[in-house]
Amino acid sequence: MSDVLLEPRSAQQSRLGVIDCDIHPMLRSAKALHPYLSQRWRDHFDSYGPRTPAPFLRGHAYPKATPALSRRDTWPPAGGPPGSDLAFMRQQHLDPLNVEIGILQVLFPSVKDQRDLRLGVAMSTAVNDWQVAEWTEPEPRLRAAVSIACDDAEASATEIRRCAARRDFASVFLTPRTSEPLGRKRYWPIYQAAAETGLPIGIHTGGTNGHPMTAGGAPSFYMEDHHGNAIAMQSALASLIFEGVMESFPDLKFIMIEGGFGWAPSCTWRLDKHWARMRDEVAHVKRPPSEYIRRQVWFATQPVEEPERPRDLRTICEWIGWDRIVFATDYPHWDMDDPRHAFKVSMTEEQQRMIFNSNARAAYGL
């Protein structure tokens, strides 16, 4: 007996190497980006700061469930916000969960939604260089997603090509909430560059575009805002299909991250039904939506659905396809999933290997 806080589950460490498609690194402070910005943009960043269509410069439109929207035990003992300390991330996350490869998704600072596109482009190269210097080089288990200021699609394409030359980058970062729906022509240079370089597009929940979170307007509660994430994913998927992105870039892969996946079967059924009846409106879309989804889309698990009857989860996985589901934790955020406990349903060894490892290898080309 002692007061030492031991990890109670250390004996149950997963033996299976996990590929975690969603880890959030954070800047230790706003100035942590300084070494990667030119003097001109450093001065601008300090004087004016980043600016998105969000109503507040600091914080969120809706108060998140926890400070820094993070698990309460993820604040590094050495200081700084959750996700800002690589040594602590190794100790708390990568090592005990046996993470073989972790894909970084930078949410903050928000590069993608910068209003001043020149600053956004400067921030995108800075964030990408920061990811390499402070994360993927010192920790080979980590891979980065290319941060882009997506409203400048040409500059984004240039940045994708610059980063794709390095093995440090595994995907391109986008979100379902952009100035216009993701399939719109203005974003096609991004898809062109990604297709050419072989990087998949990771569509991570979130983004700030100035529109209310729901189709009915601005909701009252964070819970509604949070629920809207899954709806926004469905809209993004429909846009990518019906605008013809998947038809025109047949080899481009998409990974839908942090939108859950329980909705995917019914969404696919509906899209197919609409297409079957009204496809002359979108004559450029040659195949039923389900074919594009089956060919080009992977779904990340987190937050894992928790149906009343756990076995229903198996049915959902079967509808989507066991080979199209990739695992994600969302560390260090408050709604993260632990690979040892998130699935309340039994899986065969083969299904585990697919979801926790080999599907992500196929999706990201790892």
Place this chain on the structure above:
Amino acid sequence: MTRHVVARCDEIPPGGRRIVMVEGRSIGVFNLGGEFYALLDRCPHQAGRLCLGDTIGLVQSREPGSYEFSRPGELLKCPWHGWEFDIRTGQSWCDPKRTRVRTYPVAVESGESLVKGPYVAETFPVSVEQDFVVVDI
């Protein structure tokens, strides 16, 4: 069941807690207004370190815009996904029938009675003058 002396009473003041390792298990011992309770430090949802969570009160509402706050400090909120448990019973607030965290009987014993045995914990110095928290596992 084996009884384990886990702390001197004055080491866990009202509103306080101590996390101890007993028989390889991490257990949180809580003092609610002078009464002691012990919970397994493992959330039944996804096995988060429950006993590192905040102690909170109960927020209820009869209608939108009206909130009632009661039972301050009597619920424990998991530091991961925010599941709330009654420290006294281990019951989940949202799913009381199916989800419960393991609880352990706790007693306060005088050092005098502990010294007489048969419950003296070999690893914990027990003195006659003080009271101790004893957990049954």
